[in-house]
Amino acid sequence: MLTALNYINGKWSETSTGNTKENVNPGNVNEVVGSYQESDLHDLNQAVEAASKAKKAWKKLSGSNRGEYLYKVADIMEERSEEIALIASKEMGKTIAETRGETTRGIAILRYYAGEGMRKVGDVIPSTDASALMFTTRVPLGVVGVITPWNFPVAIPIWKMAPALIYGNTVVIKPASETALTCVKILECFDDANLPAGVINCVTGKGSVIGQGIAEHTKVNGITFTGSNSVGKQIGHTAFERGAKYQLEMGGKNPVIVANDADLNIAVEATISGAFKSTGQKCTATSRVFVGSEIYPAFKEQLVKRTNELLVGDSLAEGTWMGPCASKSQLATCLEYINKGIEEGAELIAGGNQIHHDKGYFIEPTIFECTDHSQTIAQEEIFGPVIALFKVESVNEALKLANDVEYGLSASIFTTNISEMLTFVEDIEAGLLRINAESAGVELQAPFGGVKQSSSHSREQGEAAKEFFTSIKTVFLK
Incomplete structure (x- = not known):
């Protein structure tokens, strides 16, 4: 040994x-x-x-x-x-x-x-x-x-x-x-x-x-x-x-903004990758998702469908998409936040359960539909595969909510509108900005770091x- x-x-x-x-x-x-x-x-x-x-x-x-x-x-x-x-x-x-x-x-x-x-x-x-x-x-x-x-x-x-x-x-x-x-x-x-x-x-x-x-x-x-x-x-x-x-x-509590003109397929796949790769245990992982009201129903349906298809299991098996939480304590933290989300009135629309109990510290990738941004799961870093999903009427509303946390590490937006991109760059409070790409992604030749409490x-x-x-x-x- x-x-x-x-x-x-x-x-x-x-x-x-x-x-x-x-x-x-x-x-x-x-x-x-x-x-x-x-x-x-x-x-x-x-x-x-x-x-x-x-x-x-x-x-x-x-x-x-x-x-x-x-x-x-x-x-x-x-x-x-x-x-x-x-x-x-x-x-x-x-x-x-x-x-x-x-x-x-x-x-x-x-x-x-x-x-x-x-x-x-x-x-x-x-x-x-x-x-x-x-x-x-x-x-x-x-x-x-x-x-x-x-x-x-x-x-x-x-x-x-x-x-x-x-x-x-x-x-x-x-x-x-x-x-x-x-x-x-x-x-x-x-x-x-x-x-x-x-x-x-x-x-x-x-x-x-x-x-x-x-x-x-x-x-x-x-x-x-x-x-x-x-x-x-x-x-x-x-x-x-x-x-x-x-x-x-x-830490981070990283937002993704999906504008009404976004490419739905790209935005969904990037959200899933950003939120659930590494079992969500990244400081740049997607934690909150703000989606324009016009595409919200379609985005939600596709996000839930794709999330439920993810294979959770043995990290060494070539087909596994998501492995376990890194430790027993990390699993307990994730479950505690999930229970807190339910207690505070967020609607659990995917996952939320511990699985493969006899093998290790596995949990399902989890999505909450939220309407109150003051809820714990929308404010605190979970460091696990949990998304808080919000419907918004505009990018400006999304930016206001995105900035309404103590962290400011990474953030991303999905849009084809140059004006919305520039507004995002100007107004988002984060150190790493990604446009039409997932929030989790750091290139070794570029500066990396956050603002506020990050x-x-x-x-x-x-x-x-x-x-x-x-x-x-x-x-x-x-």
Whole structure:
């Protein structure tokens, strides 16, 4: 059975606590995928010290030299892509087709940031002194703490670690316990690429111990976090108090607007994909759908029909469309919100039931027809396959309702009207906008992040990543 050891200063190590915990397959609860260590602050301190000692030599390498390491990691990971996808699918329940795609994306992210090592890091700025040269350059933060969630166990760790490394930082990562084994498989690729000892380190364990310990550690210069709002705010508050740089990507309650002139088939299929792929366990997943009154009856009928046709089952079976919830607690949360929706008067028109009880944490893709936007299922992030469906009289009404939540991560609209598209771009309160495409979709070369309570207002991925992982130095030379 695979055990997720810590990776500290270039070596795999057992925690001093001796405590381990098993990870089971959420789609087959009788299968133990492996175990991870519940480390303590002693282990974390060793990892941070190793990263701190390694940061000077890593910083002094050229960007192209650091990029060569990332290219090598990508090549190794490509050779092991099926193994990594299989572990990821077993650990968190995402279908094998989706984890294969995610692993391919992780490889592409590594290669993208490897190329960043050859791109510019500053600008020449005219000085008022004609005999002087003034320019900017960028320098790494130092040691970066990476705290990642379970829902994208391959892509998110890589889209944080790769830019951190290419811009000259060293890394200590604390992966989600639910997908610690997947993270170890990724770290094995870094290890086999022979990165210098201490440049990348991994410590598994409880978020309240290791995650909070990263936020509090005086030698951690920056923290990048993806996860829940409650934990993110705690991490940000702790980092702020000691002056560390922090980046938070948190929840979403993402709307889709379907105008009366939309292509019905495209809008329905995109809504289903955005809402139910990954069992709705994406921060960009479609959660609320606002449909023009003229096409509402046809849209509703087709949406329900297609939803009821989706095959829910074994994540590793090639024909499965949707797998289980990632854990028993996540299933319980979804069922609790469904019961809340019924109690508050929303009409359940599809799904809503736990299924395959004897196998794992499965639930039907669920649709509520709603008329009251103040209901809990229309306001709070569920992180499961649940849609709140609304009929609206205009795009303006839809925009008003779409903005009536505390989140602002992603949003999409389906329309052929250029004026409506531009109004949407101007008025929607979200960081990622998609037109005639599902709300869930992030491209690695483009900035990603939200507004309002979805983000600390920084951006990940693409060239925008350099804004977080580096600081600017302005140089006046005479």
